[in-house]
Amino acid sequence: MATVELTFSALPAHVRTARLVATAIARRTGVAEALLDEVRLAVGEACSRAVEAHRLHCPGEPIRIELKDDSGRFEVTVTDAAPSDDLKAVDSSDGYRLVDAMLGIVPEMPGLGIAVIAGLADDVEVSPGPTGVKIRMSWPAAPTPNGLAAV
Amino acid sequence: MAVIGEIDLYTAPRLQSEFTRVLEETALDRVVIDMSGVEFCDSTGMNVLLSALKRLKERGGVLEVAAPRPAVRKILQVTGLDSVFTVHESVPAELANPTG
Numbered sequence: 620m621a622t623v624e625l626t627f628s629a630l631p632a633h634v635r636t637a638r639l640v641a642t643a644i645a646r647r648t649g650v651a652e653a654l655l656d657e658v659r660l661a662v663g664e665a666c667s668r669a670v671e672a673h674r675l676h677c678p679g680e681p682i683r684i685e686l687k688d689d690s691g692r693f694e695v696t697v698t699d700a701a702p703s704d705d706l707k708a709v710d711s712s713d714g715y716r717l718v719d720a721m722l723g724i725v726p727e728m729p730g731l732g733i734a735v736i737a738g739l740a741d742d743v744e745v746s747p748g749p750t751g752v753k754i755r756m757s758w759p760a761a762p763t764p765n766g767l768a769a770v
Numbered sequence: 771m772a773v774i775g776e777i778d779l780y781t782a783p784r785l786q787s788e789f790t791r792v793l794e795e796t797a798l799d800r801v802v803i804d805m806s807g808v809e810f811c812d813s814t815g816m817n818v819l820l821s822a823l824k825r826l827k828e829r830g831g832v833l834e835v836a837a838p839r840p841a842v843r844k845i846l847q848v849t850g851l852d853s854v855f856t857v858h859e860s861v862p863a864e865l866a867n868p869t870g
Contacts, residue, residue: 631778631779631780632780634778634779634780635776635778635780638810656841656844657844659810659841660810660812660841660844660845660848663778663810663812664812664813667778667779667812667813667814670779671779731813731816731817731849732812732813732814734813734848734849735813735845738848739844739848
């Protein structure tokens with residue numbers, strides 16, 4: 620069952636809010652303090668990617684993030700409504716131009732965001748679909764009865 | 771140069787234009803970024819640093835990163851960029867008390 624669901628419009632300023640909420644829920648779910656930086660970074664990357672994709676393809680559509688406690692794991696799913704051409708593009712030299720456009724300001728290393736997520740989350744699944752991309756990631760969590768993580 | 775706060779999709783454009791301004795207005799060939807005040811930096815921020823590095827390299831210069839906090843160190847490690855930038859544990863002594 621979802622603990623918290625959030626939808627936000629595709630504005631870069633909202634990515635920070637999503638990071639803060641995700642980190643707070645992760646802490647409450649019992650994710651170890653040492654992993655919270657990773658959660659914050661990976662969620663930020665997934666949301667930034669979604670915001671950039673929406674700004675390019677469907678700026679009016681919201682982005683959804685679900686945060687749940689899934690039997691001992693803290694699971695985050697970021698769902699967007701934009702075509703997943705950036706993911707395919709990473710492999711083809713032709714596609715780089717598109718990735719550059721998506722990364723916007725400084726496309727020094729296209730696809731860096733996805734690489735960061737893959738390097739950070741314990742368990743990641745990127746599912747490009749016809750209606751958008753879903754990025755699901757999770758970390759181990761050890762909840763205590765009062766919702767406070769053991770120190 | 772000292773950078774403070776969070777570097778992400780929202781704030782990166784400001785940092786990018788500040789780098790552009792500094793690199794256009796000066797002939798600096800060694801830039802050390804004091805990251806001790808940076809609480810968060812994502813791949814957008816790393817791309818800004820890479821872009822600045824590229825411009826400095828074009829004129830034979832270097833970009834170095836000093837005093838990253840653990841959260842920033844993490845992204846440097848995950849991206850492998852800790853081997854691209856020279857990373858100092860703390861701000862180099864000769865730069866620690868800037869006068870200008």
